[in-house]
Amino acid sequence: MDRLGRSLQHLVGFLEEIHHLGVDLYLHQQGIDTTTPAGRAMFQMLGVFSEFERAMIRDRVNAGLARAKATGKALGRPKTGEETEAAIQQSLAEGMGILKAAKKHGVGTSVVQRIKAGLPLAE
Template sequence: MPLVAIYLRVSTDGQNAENQRRELEAVATRSGWTVVEVYEDHGISGAKGREKRPAFDRLMRDAARRKFDMVAAWSVDRLGRSLQDLVSFLAELHGLGIDLFLHQQGIDTSTPAGKAMFQMLGVFAEFERAMIRERVNAGLARARAQGKRLGRPQIAADKEAAVRASLAAGMGIQKIAKSLGVGVSVVQRVKRQL
């Protein structure tokens, strides 16, 4: 009976991984797998590296300790968006003798066909990420062309003058921000403009 770790990830705080969890636990039951632990990163992009995804990092540390025989995930894009990271992840798992099951793609990397398919899916995940980036950049360019101002709103002129005066008087950045009720970044921006 294989020991399985389930990895779940959602990108935003408004999402939850309950559907992923329920379906993967059902697959484990049908397949006769024993789920040893569920690792869940909540509100973290798949583009983030291992160091920014605490559950993923813990999963990899437990893999090195050989706490399980297989990792089960909902989809390839739950694991990451970069082909290089995905291939590295798969190589690390296989180096440890651990297989990967991807529910949505029906991939089991314990087979040669599953290994090949996983690599192709990684290419498509990276392509999708690049397309999203292009659409966002095109939207920003369109907004600029329409004369829309992007970024944070400017502070009132009197507040900016007060920040300048406080900086000239030698006050610290955090003290100015707190006393005037503005963000530290606002004070830093005004200081850079001096």
């Protein structure tokens, strides 16, 4: 049910759209039949609860991130060392491809792509 829409507005719009196409929705596990007024009401109530739950999760995640920042914890991926970056730049300057450079230096291809994008263009 909570996978059908991101918000109550989206769920109601989805329900109107499928009804306009002449399709009725029956959710077997929840026992909800949108052809009846009670079924439509229950569908919308479940949408409200799904939206509420999603908002609560978002608030808890943001509170946890704020608490981590307040205690001085470093967030995100670890930074690539300067020596590794210099070695990757050297490999790229020698004509090595992104995949080979990533494998050689033990980093992901996105790291090599980021470093390559920061290099001056050869003329």
